[in-house]
Amino acid sequence: MAKLAADLERGSTPEVVLGIESSCDDTAAAVLVDGHVRANVVAGQEVHRRWGGVVPELASRAHQENLVPVVHEAMRLANIGPSDLTAVAFTQGPGLIGALLVGACFARSLAQALSVPLIAVDHLQAHVLAHFIPGQGKSPELPFLNLTVSGGHTRLVLVRSALDMQVIGTTRDDAAGEAFDKGAKLLGLDYPGGPLIDRWAREGDPKRYALPTPRMDGLDMSFSGVKTAFRDLVQSVSGGDPERLNEERAHLAATLQNTIVKILVERTKEAVERTGCTRVGVSGGVSVNSALRSEMLRAADTGEWSVHFPRPEYCTDNAAMIATAGRFLLHAGIVAPLDVVPHARPPKV
Numbered sequence: 001m002a003k004l005a006a007d008l009e010r011g012s013t014p015e016v017v018l019g020i021e022s023s024c025d026d027t028a029a030a031v032l033v034d035g036h037v038r039a040n041v042v043a044g045q046e047v048h049r050r051w052g053g054v055v056p057e058l059a060s061r062a063h064q065e066n067l068v069p070v071v072h073e074a075m076r077l078a079n080i081g082p083s084d085l086t087a088v089a090f091t092q093g094p095g096l097i098g099a100l101l102v103g104a105c106f107a108r109s110l111a112q113a114l115s116v117p118l119i120a121v122d123h124l125q126a127h128v129l130a131h132f133i134p135g136q137g138k139s140p141e142l143p144f145l146n147l148t149v150s151g152g153h154t155r156l157v158l159v160r161s162a163l164d165m166q167v168i169g170t171t172r173d174d175a176a177g178e179a180f181d182k183g184a185k186l187l188g189l190d191y192p193g194g195p196l197i198d199r200w201a202r203e204g205d206p207k208r209y210a211l212p213t214p215r216m217d218g219l220d221m222s223f224s225g226v227k228t229a230f231r232d233l234v235q236s237v238s239g240g241d242p243e244r245l246n247e248e249r250a251h252l253a254a255t256l257q258n259t260i261v262k263i264l265v266e267r268t269k270e271a272v273e274r275t276g277c278t279r280v281g282v283s284g285g286v287s288v289n290s291a292l293r294s295e296m297l298r299a300a301d302t303g304e305w306s307v308h309f310p311r312p313e314y315c316t317d318n319a320a321m322i323a324t325a326g327r328f329l330l331h332a333g334i335v336a337p338l339d340v341v342p343h344a345r346p347p348k349v
């Protein structure tokens with residue numbers, strides 16, 4: 001509270017936004033003071049590891065346990081108290097409904113108790129707006145194309161302004177993150193498997209095996225066929241023998257990663273050609289992937305377009321992106337009523 005007191009003495013009233021994220025299996029809170037991240041706290045949920053994926057009911061319970069301590073920790077790190085808050089932003093959806101309800105109920109109650117504006121944020125819009133979290137160097141200039149690639153979604157978005165986004169391509173079935181996670185499970189790796197595939201792939205030959213790269217109409221993508229083909233490949237290579245799987249794990253991980261990255265980079269290149277937009281952003285959890293980053297940079301170099309990635313901690317679920325998106329809405333005068341409800345699915349586009 002010391003810094004805020006000093007700001008007030010200087011005569012300025014800082015804008016202090018609390019962001020709350022609870023759409024899946026990360027409970028997160030962040031404090032932004034005049035747009036700058038003062039605290040960004042994320043509590044993961046170990047409880048899902050033994051199930052090899054997120055169990056919705058367990059996620060809701062863990063959010064209930066974690067949310068108050070996480071918010072307290074964010075406010076402690078930011079050196080603020082509840083009365084310093086000028087707005088509360090939370091993830092309205094899409095996500096797991098029970099998980100979203102925990103964050104929504106908390107945010108609604110807090111905003112009501114403090115008589116401050118409540119802001120309902122779209123999680124996928126926030127993944128895009130993560131580019132605008134300060135302290136990361138240059139953010140992409142508007143308009144730009146964004147490849148949003150996360151655990152539950154994969155889409156190409158034309159970003160005209162912070163609040164004007166058009167989906168121009170999407171996966172027809174699974175998300176790329178899901179293909180990484182399911183592929184990792186087939187290789188006997190823990191959940192979430194994306195980061196582990198990334199690590200194993202470094203030791204493997206991506207050309208040792210081949211997987212199909214399905215072609216969809218327009219700018220759409222598909223990953224369910226890749227997942228099935230990978231399951232068959234793992235079975236035929238290992239024959240169910242754990243020793244053989246151990247020997248080939250790195251090559252199989254590299255093959256899967258290479259295939260997913262190829263689909264994502266090819267579609268992004270086509271989106272650049274079709275739209276003529278030469279500024280590209282990549283965000284969401286899968287954008288942490290080292291091969292995706294290097295292949296995108298390579299494609300951008302040859303295609304003479306620019307590519308931007310948020311810092312890794314702003315790619316996976318976090319509340320700094322929720323608070324940042326909340327600020328854009330607040331400044332546009334878009335405030336939620338106190339009886340606002342979360343939604344599990346994205347609104348129709």
Ligand SMILES: Nc1ncnc2c1ncn2[C@@H]1O[C@H](COP(=O)(O)OP(=O)(O)OP(=O)(O)O)[C@@H](O)[C@H]1O
Pocket residue numbers: 023024025094095123127149150151152153176177178180181192193194195196198284285286287288289290315316317
């Ligand atoms: N280095 C990496 N390589 C590949 N995938 C990764 C890497 N790091 C994280 N991921 C993947 O990112 C996903 C999590 O990202 P994120 O937190 O954005 O998704 P989510 O919030 O669960 O889904 P959504 O945003 O669609 O609701 C997981 O599928 C995870 O495996």
Ligand SMILES: [Mg+2]
Pocket residue numbers: 123127150151285316317
């Ligand atoms: Mg997410």
